[in-house]
Amino acid sequence: MPSFPPFLARSIDVTPLWLVERVARTIFSGVLRAHPDLFERLGDYRQTRYGFAPVDLPLHFAVVPATQSLIVSRRGQSQPVDARIEGPLVLLLGLLEGRCDADALFFSRDLAVTGDMEAMLALRNALDDSTIDLPREIGALAGPFSPLVAGTARYIRARALEGRDVTWN
Numbered sequence: 001m002p003s004f005p006p007f008l009a010r011s012i013d014v015t016p017l018w019l020v021e022r023v024a025r026t027i028f029s030g031v032l033r034a035h036p037d038l039f040e041r042l043g044d045y046r047q048t049r050y051g052f053a054p055v056d057l058p059l060h061f062a063v064v065p066a067t068q069s070l071i072v073s074r075r076g077q078s079q080p081v082d083a084r085i086e087g088p089l090v091l092l093l094g095l096l097e098g099r100c101d102a103d104a105l106f107f108s109r110d111l112a113v114t115g116d117m118e119a120m121l122a123l124r125n126a127l128d129d130s131t132i133d134l135p136r137e138i139g140a141l142a143g144p145f146s147p148l149v150a151g152t153a154r155y156i157r158a159r160a161l162e163g164r165d166v167t168w169n
Contacts, residue, residue, distance in 0.1 A: 006056075013058040013074075020059065021072040028063075028070045030137045039065035041126040048119040051081030054089035083119040087111035090160040095124075097132050099161055 012020060032038060039046055046066040053060045053075075060078035062071040071079050085092065087110055094100035095111075102124055105111045113120050135157060139150025 009057050017072065017074060021070075024061065024072050025070050026141060027134075027138060030141055031132060031134075032068055034137055034140075035130050035132060038130055038132075039068070039126060041129075042122050045116075045119045045122040048083060048116060048123075049079070049081040050119070050123060051078065051084035051115075052092055053078065053084060053086040054092055055086055056088050081115065083113070083115035083117070083123075085111060085113050085120065093134060093157075094161050096127060097134055098127055098130065099157075 042048070042065055048065070050063045050065070051060060052063070058075045060073050060075060062073070062079040062081050063069070073079055085095075087105065091100055091105055091110055095102055095105075102111070106113060135150045135153030138153050139146040142149035
């Protein structure tokens with residue numbers, strides 16, 4: 001399973017947290033602008049604090065759909081959450097886009113889910129119809145370099161998800 005390159009993970013570890021959080025929030029805001037109803041299907045689970053813990057990055061992400069907030073923290077200083085999913089960054093992003101079979105990854109132990117399983121299933125269902133395309137969303141933030149950035153991101157995604165690019169809907 002491809003993982004985030006260790007030399008890049010080390011550079012993120014020394015990057016100021018405010019900068020990492022700003023980049024992550026910019027991407028998160030772009031996704032929410034492109035998909036304003038993303039969290040509508042969550043119902044009562046909109047109040048849930050969801051945690052995403054990439055095992056190959058020194059960061060954790062906490063999302064609260066009701067407030068459309070994203071908090072980034074260093075590993076070991078993560079925010080309290082109600083439901084957490086842990087796995088390689090590539091797979092977490094693949095799940096966000098609906099490109100990976102969540103059940104297969106869970107049962108093969110490539111992902112670990114803790115906390116409120118019903119909330120995590122509600123999130124999965126909400127993402128099911130979202131048609132999020134991260135390369136397109138990231139490219140949209142790059143202004144005149146949009147085609148180059150989106151194309152590069154698509155190439156990286158294709159290589160990283162090779163053999164796992166199977167939708168679960």
